[in-house]
Amino acid sequence: MRSLFIYLGVSLLLVFSSKAQHNSAVSDRFTPTNSVLMNPASIADPRPYIDFRLVGLSVQAENNLYFLPGSNLSDAIEAGVEPDKKYHGAVNAEIYAPALVIARGTRSFGFNIRQRNMVYAKSIPYDIAGFIKNGLNYPAQHNQTFEGNNYHLKYMSWAELGLNYAQIIHSNGDVIISGGGSFKLLNGMGHVAKLTQNMKYSVDSNHVYIHSGTTKMGLSVPGPSLGFGAGVDVGFEFKKMLTDDNSFHIPHSVARRCAVKEYKYKFGASITDLGFINFKKNTNHWTFDNDSLFWNNYEANPITGITPLNDILTNSSNNAGSSPTTKSKFVAMMPLALNAQFDYNFGNNVFFYSALELGLHQRLTMGAERVSRLSLIPRYERERFTAAIPLTISRHQAPGLGFYVRAYFLSFGMNNFVPLLFRRDMYGADFYMSLNWQILHSKDCQTYFKKRKNYCPKPERRLFKKKKKKPRELNLEWK
Numbered sequence: 494m495r496s497l498f499i500y501l502g503v504s505l506l507l508v509f510s511s512k513a514q515h516n517s518a519v520s521d522r523f524t525p526t527n528s529v530l531m532n533p534a535s536i537a538d539p540r541p542y543i544d545f546r547l548v549g550l551s552v553q554a555e556n557n558l559y560f561l562p563g564s565n566l567s568d569a570i571e572a573g574v575e576p577d578k579k580y581h582g583a584v585n586a587e588i589y590a591p592a593l594v595i596a597r598g599t600r601s602f603g604f605n606i607r608q609r610n611m612v613y614a615k616s617i618p619y620d621i622a623g624f625i626k627n628g629l630n631y632p633a634q635h636n637q638t639f640e641g642n643n644y645h646l647k648y649m650s651w652a653e654l655g656l657n658y659a660q661i662i663h664s665n666g667d668v669i670i671s672g673g674g675s676f677k678l679l680n681g682m683g684h685v686a687k688l689t690q691n692m693k694y695s696v697d698s699n700h701v702y703i704h705s706g707t708t709k710m711g712l713s714v715p716g717p718s719l720g721f722g723a724g725v726d727v728g729f730e731f732k733k734m735l736t737d738d739n740s741f742h743i744p745h746s747v748a749r750r751c752a753v754k755e756y757k758y759k760f761g762a763s764i765t766d767l768g769f770i771n772f773k774k775n776t777n778h779w780t781f782d783n784d785s786l787f788w789n790n791y792e793a794n795p796i797t798g799i800t801p802l803n804d805i806l807t808n809s810s811n812n813a814g815s816s817p818t819t820k821s822k823f824v825a826m827m828p829l830a831l832n833a834q835f836d837y838n839f840g841n842n843v844f845f846y847s848a849l850e851l852g853l854h855q856r857l858t859m860g861a862e863r864v865s866r867l868s869l870i871p872r873y874e875r876e877r878f879t880a881a882i883p884l885t886i887s888r889h890q891a892p893g894l895g896f897y898v899r900a901y902f903l904s905f906g907m908n909n910f911v912p913l914l915f916r917r918d919m920y921g922a923d924f925y926m927s928l929n930w931q932i933l934h935s936k937d938c939q940t941y942f943k944k945r946k947n948y949c950p951k952p953e954r955r956l957f958k959k960k961k962k963k964p965r966e967l968n969l970e971w972k
Contacts, residue, residue: 517883517897517906517925520836520846520870524904524929526592529605529657529675531832531848532728532763536594536601537659537671538754540876541931542745542938543596548928549589553908555864555890555921556582556614558622579644580622581888583864584612589927594657596745596935605655605675608682611828611861615854616644624696629791635697638704642691649825649861650683650715651770655726667737669754675726681770683715684825686859701788703813706781711823711859712802714775724768724827730761735838751938760835766827769860777803778820778859785813826860829853846870846881864888870897876933877901883908890921902928 518527526546528535558580590606617625618641623634659673692706713719735755743749786809788794796802810817831851838844847870852863865888872881881897885908893909905926934942 517868517870517872517881517895517908518899518904518927519834519848520844520868520872520881520883521879521897521899521904522874523876523879523931524899524927525594525601526603526605526929527927529594529603529655529659529673530726531765531850532730532761532834533657533673533675533726534659534671534728534730534761534763535673535834536603536657537599537661537673537730538669538732538742538744539594539596539601540753541594541933542935543932544594545930546589546592546927547930548591549926551585551587551589551923551925553585553921553923554583555887556580557890558582558617558625574619574623574626576619578619578622580614580617580619582612582614582617584610585863586610598743598746600658600660601673603657605657606653607655608650608652610648610650611863612646612648613862613864614644614646615856615862617646618644629696629701630698631696632698636695638693638695640691640693641689643689643856645688645856646686647859647861648683648685649681649770652680652682653724654678661742664739664742667734667739669732669734669739669742669756671730671732673728673730677724677726677768679722679724679768679770679827680718681713681720681722681772681825682717683719684711684713684770684772684776684859686711686825688857688859699790699792701786701791701809703784703786703809705783705785707783708781709857709859710777710779710781710806711772711825712777712779713772716775719774719776720770720772720822720825722768722770722825722827724766726763726765726767728761728763728765728832730759732756732759745935745938747937747941751934751941756836756838758835758837761833763832763834765830765832766863767829768827770825770827771822772825772859773822776822778823779806780818780820781815782818784810784815784817786810786815787812823859826855826858828861828863829855830863842874844872844874846872872897879904881906885909887921893921895923897925902930904929 518524519531522540525536525539525544588608592605594603620634620639624631655675655677657675659671661669662672663670687710689708693704695702733756735757742754788809789812833849836844836846848868850866852865854862867886868883870881870883872879879899883895886892895908895910897906908923
């Protein structure tokens with residue numbers, strides 16, 4: 494039974510591969526609809542007055558089993574399995590729907606709509622990896638008894654509507670402190686999880702026999718509105734400003750002469766995805782407590798999807814005389830994470846951003862999990878252009894060097910393009926793209942800037958400026 498679910502999990506990994514939010518995009522101060530996903534307090538003093546995201550896409554995949562040799566997409570996927578090694582994999586795919594952030598005095602409001610898909614496989618034993626690579630009909634591992642402990646596979650798909658709020662809660666001298674939060678309504682769209690405490694099994698050319706196993710499985714056939722839930726994000730942000738006149742700072746306000754305040758550095762911390770989804774529709778929850786299963790003739794009765802899996806589990810339990818506990822609902826937890834961010838201003842539009850995303854493992858619960866990663870991102874930033882070179886250190890693959898570019902409405906990037914350039918073995922891939930429309934200043938500030946230009950015209954700049962001739966002096970002296 495263990496191999497059934499891992500086999501299914503790899504199928505899901507391959508479907509999504511056909512790294513969530515992109516930290517390079519999060520670092521860009523001119524796209525607060527992205528930064529709010531990492532820390533909701535980041536939108537309290539936004540650089541654009543309005544940021545509206547039309548559409549976007551982010552896909553990230555990483556593992557330590559499958560790789561593209563030489564990064565050549567035309568080659569077949571290969572894998573090397575080493576005895577006594579643990580294998581891991583993760584996929585995070587998000588479709589970004591419309592999102593909005595707008596500044597109103599010291600407060601900011603917004604919403605964020607996206608569809609999210611996460612797969613995470615943790616501590617998969619080498620024997621399971623061998624069956625993943627070669628299929629169950631793999632003679633090298635037949636007629637042997639394998640045992641494994643404490644590993645799990647999770648997949649969850651859901652839609653999300655986030656309502657965002659942030660405000661400046663303290664401003665004095667050269668310090669500004671902001672706080673914010675997001676309340677999220679969640680719609681479950683699919684779930685598969687296998688949480689194994691211990692398992693003893695064997696495979697031959699026709700059968701899979703689970704001698705004993707203590708495990709939990711949660712299945713929810715993909716579709717709309719399988720269950721509903723809620724979640725929250727909370728965070729704060731501290732800024733050390735370049736000037737000490739910030740006691741009455743109001744972003745995008747004519748009362749404060751529409752001044753744009755720059756910081757020397759800032760740091761923030763946040764908790765994201767604290768919540769749950771209650772799956773009830775087309776759902777089954779299996780609990781095996783030291784039970785046995787017998788899957789007869791697996792080639793003639795293959796797993797073709799999540800729906801037939803219930804029949805196979807039922808028949809396999811009956812064949813072994815087991816009576817697992819079954820329920821028609823379960824609660825799935827969100828991919829909880831602790832985050833920290835730091836951004837330093839070197840001047841002349843050059844910044845250095847770092848972010849730590851620490852995924853908290855929930856091994857014994859249904860739901861989704863995320864991979865921990867550290868991002869180090871130098872960037873050059875202007876109102877209509879940003880360029881960054883992110884260095885990403887992830888839990889399950891070697892550090893990657895990427896790029897990020899925003900030009901007017903379009904932003905795109907990758908976390909690791911080096912293997913593509915130098916044809917190295919690639920164990921992960923990712924891509925990010927977004928279309929955003931911004932209004933940099935409020936209507937009142939736009940009027941203020943126009944009037945100020947009229948009252949204070951800029952001096953003319955000419956490459957070749959003619960010298961004015963001095964008037965001739967008239968000699969009126971009588972001779």
